[in-house]
Amino acid sequence: MIELYSWPTPNGHKVHIMLEEVGLPYTIHAIDIAAGDQFDPEFLKISPNNKMPAIVDSDGPGGRPYSLFESGAILMYLAEKTGKLLPEETRARYDVIQWLMFQMGGVGPMLGQAHHFRQYAPEKIDYAIQRYTKEAGRLYGVIDRRLKDHDYLAGDYSIADIASFPWLRSHKNQGQNLEDYPNLKRWFDAIAARPAVQRGLQVLSDRSRSGPMGEKEREMLFGAAQYQRR
Incomplete structure (x- = not known):
């Protein structure tokens, strides 16, 4: 099982789509970046750069749990795990x-x-x-x-x-x-x-922001909270 920590952003959608394309089962954990979830100490253990998405594969290399951050690395990992969408040649x-x-x-x-x-x-x-x-x-x-x-x-x-x-x-x-x-x-x-793409884009779609950005959201995304030492 893939534990997916994500939010409906372009980088999040990359992994949502990939998981739908390769058919791996996953559980979604919403990381509300407007509320500051990305700075939670438990999330930082998985994603030290305080960015989503990140995953924990309960059946990682050697059969042991394995965590991974950075969307490009996650795509490569899932492709190699499933043998899909990344050629061997x-x-x-x-x-x-x-x-x-x-x-x-x-x-x-x-x-x-x-x-x-x-x-x-x-x-x-x-x-x-x-x-x-x-x-x-x-x-x-x-x-x-x-x-x-x-x-x-x-x-x-x-x-x-x-x-x-x-x-x-x-x-x-x-x-x-x-x-x-x-x-x-x-x-x-x-x-x-593509059906898998359409399904991937629906992941957390009910959490997408609508309307103008509020001050708290702006602070969490672009303000001093980003630069605090943790």
Whole structure:
């Protein structure tokens, strides 16, 4: 059994979708990042960087419980555990890994900054908005060019696609229009139509934030609580 500690964010949805795709049983534990659950000492034992998602596999390596944080690492672990969505052959395997790293090192951080400065920053900083909106557009363009000759990022559907798709769901908040990236849009629509993806996106969907961000939520996500030594 996989014990999943998560919240309905792009990184959380990566693991929700993966678990649905590979068919592993899991129990969900909501980590309400707006309420500060990520700073709970018990959660920090699993995820020392106070970020979700994280997992505990009760049947880990050697048959002993194993905890893991960082969404990209979790995707790789679950792929290896099940033998799905990450090829064994070296070239094909590293085709997947390089696009997974592209998401972890580029798509997530840069699109997250575009989203932050366009939606959440307490003051509108034009330089930051322009810089990250343009970088988001550049990354969308990289994906669009890749998908001109490939159905999926690494050829076949894989953890690379699972990692990237949730981040592109907020394209409007990142200042992007999917119609400007026809190959990406085809890929996006194909993934969105997958039953396992649809089930994964429903995980904790009733806990998604609606309406403007409150002061407590802003403090927990962006304020001094993030920087306290623990």
